[in-house]
Amino acid sequence: MKLVAPIALIVLGLIGLIVMGIVQGGIPEMQVADLLVGEKPEGVVKVHGLLEKIHSSERPLRFTVSDKEDPTQTFDVYCDRTRPDTFQETYDVAVQGRWNAESGRFEADQIFTKCPSKYEAEDKLGLGRAPVVEAPAKMPK
Amino acid sequence: MDYIDLGRGLERLALGLAVATVLLALWAVLSRDRRFVVAARHALIGGGFAAIGAATILVVCFFNREYGLEYVFSYSEKKLAAPYKFAGLWAGLQGSILFWASLLGSIGAVLGWSFRKRGLDPSGRRLEPFVYIVFATVQTFFLAVICVVKDPFEPISQRILDSLYSRAMESGVSLLSTTGMPMDGSGLNPLLENYWMTIHPPSVYLGFILYTVPFAFGMAALISGEFTSYWIRTTRRWTMIAWLFNTNGVILGGLWAYEVLGWGGYWAWDPVENASFLPWLASTAFLHSVMIQERRDMLRVWNAFLIALTFLLSIFGTYLTRSGIVSSVHAFSSGDVGEWFFWFLMFLIAMSMFFIFFRMTKLRSANSVDSALSREGVFLLNNMVLVSIAAAIVVLTLWPKISFELFGKGISIQVPVYNLVCTPFFILLLALTAIGPGTAWVRTSWRTLSKNLLLPALASIPLAVGTQYLAYQVIRGGDGVDPLPFIEHVYPTFIVTYLGWLIISSLAWEIVRTVRNVTRATGAAPAAAFLRLMTKANRRYGGYIVHAGLAMLAIGVVNSSMYRVVTEVRIADGASADVGPYRLDVRGIQIDKPVSAYLSTAVTLDVSIDGSHLATLTPEKRFYPVNGFRMEPTTTTEVQILRRPGEDFYVYFERMADGGDYKFTIFRSPLISLVWLGWIIMIAGGLWAAAPLAKRRLGLAG
Structure with a gap:
C-alpha cells in the first residue's frame, strides 16, 4: 500500500x-454555584446561570447572574460590550470571561443569551422555563 | 369526523403502511414470491401519499387558525403572513418531524414508482424488496415518533388554557372564544419571520432525507450480497441529488445567518451548522471514491462505509437538534424525542457495521492503488481529509458532553479551536483538488504533473496577489485599524487564495489542452469542441465547475473573515460620520405604529464615497410587545447591507444612545460576494453533472 505513510x-x-486545540482553547464550563464555592478560577471560564438583574444596559454592561438551582447564589458581571437583543432579565445566560480578584467581579468578554428560536407555547406563557439554548450574542469588537 | 381527525388518521395510516411495507418485503424475500414485492411497493407508495396528506392537513390547520391545536397555537398568530403560516409546518419539533416523514413518504413514492419500470436491470429487481425493507424501516421510525411521542395534532393542554383564562380574568381582556379555545396564537419567533425560513429548512431536510435512498440501496446490497454495478450506479445518482440539496441547505443557512443575526458573519461552528455540514463531507468523499470503484473496481468496503456514514451523520444531526445534548441556536426542546433518536442511531450504526463486516470478504477487491501519484491516490487522500474533518467536527461538537462524562467537568469549544483544527485540513483539501485533475489513473509521473500544473501555478501568483491587494484595501481604509504587515496574512489567507486560483487556473488549462486536442483530431472549431466536451462528458466537467465554485467560495470565506473590519459609530440626528472611505449621513428616524405584531424604529442613512451617493439604507429595530398570548417582549434588528463587488457594507443599528444619538456597528467584509458566487457556481456545476441523469436515468433503471 503506497498511501500508508500519508494516511x-x-x-x-x-x-x-x-x-x-482542546488543551489550548478549551474553556471550562460551570454553574454559578460552582464558581462561588472555594477558590476562584484563574483562567477563562464559561458560567451558566440566570440573568437576575440588569444594572446598566449601556456599554459597558453591568448585571447580576444567579444560580439556576439556588437563586440566592449570585455574582456581578462587567462586560465591555453592547447589549444583545435577547439580553433580558430571567433569561438563561452564559458569560465567558475571568474573575477579577481586585474588583471582586467577573469580567466577561462574551455573553451567550437564550435564543428563543424554538421554545414552546408553555414557555412563552411563562408556564415552564425555556430550555438552555444558547446563541452567541452579537459581539462587535 | 372533522379534518383534524382525518389528519391524525392519515398519520396512523402512513405508519401502518410503512410497517406493512417492511413485513410484505420481508415475506417476499423469504417466500421468493414477486407478488409480495408488488404489494410492498403499493404499500410504500400509499404510505407516502398518506404522510403527504397528514402534512397538508396540518398546513390547512395553520391557515384555518385552529388554535385548539397546541402546535398551531405555538407557532402562529392571526397577523402572521401567509408564507410563514405555511412554514409553521417545520417551525416546531412535532411539525418538523411530520414534514420530514411527508418528504420521506414522497421520495418513497417516487422510489416505488421507479421500480415499476419494465426492463429494469435484473439486479435492481433482486434488490427491490431489500431496498423497501431498509427504506420503510426508516419511515416507520419517523412516523412512530409522531404517532407515539410528539403528535402535531395534539389538542392544546389544559394547563395553557387555565393560564389564558386566569390571565383574561386579571386583564379583563377576552383571550378565549366561546368554545373555550384561544382566540389567537402565541406567534412565531420573530427571528424566524424571514423569507429564508421558507427556503432554507426544506433544502436542508431534502438533502438529509434524500440520503435515505443511497443508504437503502447500500444496505440492500450488503444484506442481499447483490454486488453488481447496478447498486453503486444507482447509489451515486441519488447521492448526487441529495448532495445538491445538502450543499444548498448549508450555504443558505449561512446566508440566512448573515442577513438576520446581525454579527456580520455567516458561520459560527454552531453544533447544528456542523450537523448539516457533516453529511456533506461524507457524501463528497463518497462521490469521489465511487469513481474509483467504477473505474478500477476498488474501495468497495470503503464506499459501503461512506454510504452508511453519510446517512448516519444525517440522523446524528437530527439527534443533535432534537435531543438537547448540546446547546445550539437551532435546538428544539425535547428529551423524549432525543432518546428515540439516540436508540435509532445506535440501531443503524450496529446494523451498518454488522453487514459491512458480514460482507467484508465478498466486498474485498483484488486491485490496489499502484501509486500515490495517481488519480485514485489523490482521491483516496481527499477522502481521508474529508473524513478527518468530519471526525474532528464530531469530536469538538460533542466535547462539552464527552468531557463532562469523562472528567465530570464540561469543556466548552469555541470558534478558534475549530479553526485551528480544521484549517490545515481545508488547505490540504484545496491542494488535492488542484492536483487531482492533472493526474492520470493508475500512475502519473512527476514530469507529467509538473507539465500540467506549471503554467497554472505561475498564473495563480499574480491572481492571488491581486486578490489580496483588493481585500487588503478594506483594512487600510478601516477606521482606527492598524494594517497588519502582509506577512501576517500568509497563513491561511494567502495560501488559501493562491490554492483557490490554482484550482481555477488548472481546470481552465486542462480544458484548453483538451479542446486543443479535440480540435486537432477532428478539425472542429474550438467552440464546437468545447461544447461537445461539456455535453458528452458532462459528469466530469460538471464536477470541474463544482471545483471552481468551491475555489471561489474558499477565496471569499478566507478573505471576508480575515480582513473583516468592524467599526462602531455614534451619530447625532442630521450629523455625519466617516467609516473608512464611506460617509454616513443620518437623515432622520421613522417610528411607525405597529403595522404587524411589532413596533418599528428605522433610521434613514445616506451612504456616499467622495460625495457620490451610493445608497440610502434604513436599518431597523423591531419591538414585539407583551400581549395576552406572548409573555416575553422581544426585540429584533433588521440589518441593511450595501452589496458592492469588492465588499459588503453591513449596517447594524445598535440602539438610541444617551443624548439622542444613534449607535451603529458597521461590518465591512471584503470579497464576501465570492462566497455566494461560489455557491451558485457549485450548484450550477452539480446540476450540470446530474443533468442527463435527471433526463434519462432518474428512473433508477440504470
Missing part, C-alpha cells in the same frame, strides 16, 4: 491538532 500522517495530524 498515517493525516490521522496523526488530526489527533495532534484536536488535542492541541
Whole structure:
C-alpha cells in the first residue's frame, strides 16, 4: 500500500491538532454555584446561570447572574460590550470571561443569551422555563 | 369526523403502511414470491401519499387558525403572513418531524414508482424488496415518533388554557372564544419571520432525507450480497441529488445567518451548522471514491462505509437538534424525542457495521492503488481529509458532553479551536483538488504533473496577489485599524487564495489542452469542441465547475473573515460620520405604529464615497410587545447591507444612545460576494453533472 505513510500522517495530524486545540482553547464550563464555592478560577471560564438583574444596559454592561438551582447564589458581571437583543432579565445566560480578584467581579468578554428560536407555547406563557439554548450574542469588537 | 381527525388518521395510516411495507418485503424475500414485492411497493407508495396528506392537513390547520391545536397555537398568530403560516409546518419539533416523514413518504413514492419500470436491470429487481425493507424501516421510525411521542395534532393542554383564562380574568381582556379555545396564537419567533425560513429548512431536510435512498440501496446490497454495478450506479445518482440539496441547505443557512443575526458573519461552528455540514463531507468523499470503484473496481468496503456514514451523520444531526445534548441556536426542546433518536442511531450504526463486516470478504477487491501519484491516490487522500474533518467536527461538537462524562467537568469549544483544527485540513483539501485533475489513473509521473500544473501555478501568483491587494484595501481604509504587515496574512489567507486560483487556473488549462486536442483530431472549431466536451462528458466537467465554485467560495470565506473590519459609530440626528472611505449621513428616524405584531424604529442613512451617493439604507429595530398570548417582549434588528463587488457594507443599528444619538456597528467584509458566487457556481456545476441523469436515468433503471 503506497498511501500508508500519508494516511498515517493525516490521522496523526488530526489527533495532534484536536488535542492541541482542546488543551489550548478549551474553556471550562460551570454553574454559578460552582464558581462561588472555594477558590476562584484563574483562567477563562464559561458560567451558566440566570440573568437576575440588569444594572446598566449601556456599554459597558453591568448585571447580576444567579444560580439556576439556588437563586440566592449570585455574582456581578462587567462586560465591555453592547447589549444583545435577547439580553433580558430571567433569561438563561452564559458569560465567558475571568474573575477579577481586585474588583471582586467577573469580567466577561462574551455573553451567550437564550435564543428563543424554538421554545414552546408553555414557555412563552411563562408556564415552564425555556430550555438552555444558547446563541452567541452579537459581539462587535 | 372533522379534518383534524382525518389528519391524525392519515398519520396512523402512513405508519401502518410503512410497517406493512417492511413485513410484505420481508415475506417476499423469504417466500421468493414477486407478488409480495408488488404489494410492498403499493404499500410504500400509499404510505407516502398518506404522510403527504397528514402534512397538508396540518398546513390547512395553520391557515384555518385552529388554535385548539397546541402546535398551531405555538407557532402562529392571526397577523402572521401567509408564507410563514405555511412554514409553521417545520417551525416546531412535532411539525418538523411530520414534514420530514411527508418528504420521506414522497421520495418513497417516487422510489416505488421507479421500480415499476419494465426492463429494469435484473439486479435492481433482486434488490427491490431489500431496498423497501431498509427504506420503510426508516419511515416507520419517523412516523412512530409522531404517532407515539410528539403528535402535531395534539389538542392544546389544559394547563395553557387555565393560564389564558386566569390571565383574561386579571386583564379583563377576552383571550378565549366561546368554545373555550384561544382566540389567537402565541406567534412565531420573530427571528424566524424571514423569507429564508421558507427556503432554507426544506433544502436542508431534502438533502438529509434524500440520503435515505443511497443508504437503502447500500444496505440492500450488503444484506442481499447483490454486488453488481447496478447498486453503486444507482447509489451515486441519488447521492448526487441529495448532495445538491445538502450543499444548498448549508450555504443558505449561512446566508440566512448573515442577513438576520446581525454579527456580520455567516458561520459560527454552531453544533447544528456542523450537523448539516457533516453529511456533506461524507457524501463528497463518497462521490469521489465511487469513481474509483467504477473505474478500477476498488474501495468497495470503503464506499459501503461512506454510504452508511453519510446517512448516519444525517440522523446524528437530527439527534443533535432534537435531543438537547448540546446547546445550539437551532435546538428544539425535547428529551423524549432525543432518546428515540439516540436508540435509532445506535440501531443503524450496529446494523451498518454488522453487514459491512458480514460482507467484508465478498466486498474485498483484488486491485490496489499502484501509486500515490495517481488519480485514485489523490482521491483516496481527499477522502481521508474529508473524513478527518468530519471526525474532528464530531469530536469538538460533542466535547462539552464527552468531557463532562469523562472528567465530570464540561469543556466548552469555541470558534478558534475549530479553526485551528480544521484549517490545515481545508488547505490540504484545496491542494488535492488542484492536483487531482492533472493526474492520470493508475500512475502519473512527476514530469507529467509538473507539465500540467506549471503554467497554472505561475498564473495563480499574480491572481492571488491581486486578490489580496483588493481585500487588503478594506483594512487600510478601516477606521482606527492598524494594517497588519502582509506577512501576517500568509497563513491561511494567502495560501488559501493562491490554492483557490490554482484550482481555477488548472481546470481552465486542462480544458484548453483538451479542446486543443479535440480540435486537432477532428478539425472542429474550438467552440464546437468545447461544447461537445461539456455535453458528452458532462459528469466530469460538471464536477470541474463544482471545483471552481468551491475555489471561489474558499477565496471569499478566507478573505471576508480575515480582513473583516468592524467599526462602531455614534451619530447625532442630521450629523455625519466617516467609516473608512464611506460617509454616513443620518437623515432622520421613522417610528411607525405597529403595522404587524411589532413596533418599528428605522433610521434613514445616506451612504456616499467622495460625495457620490451610493445608497440610502434604513436599518431597523423591531419591538414585539407583551400581549395576552406572548409573555416575553422581544426585540429584533433588521440589518441593511450595501452589496458592492469588492465588499459588503453591513449596517447594524445598535440602539438610541444617551443624548439622542444613534449607535451603529458597521461590518465591512471584503470579497464576501465570492462566497455566494461560489455557491451558485457549485450548484450550477452539480446540476450540470446530474443533468442527463435527471433526463434519462432518474428512473433508477440504470
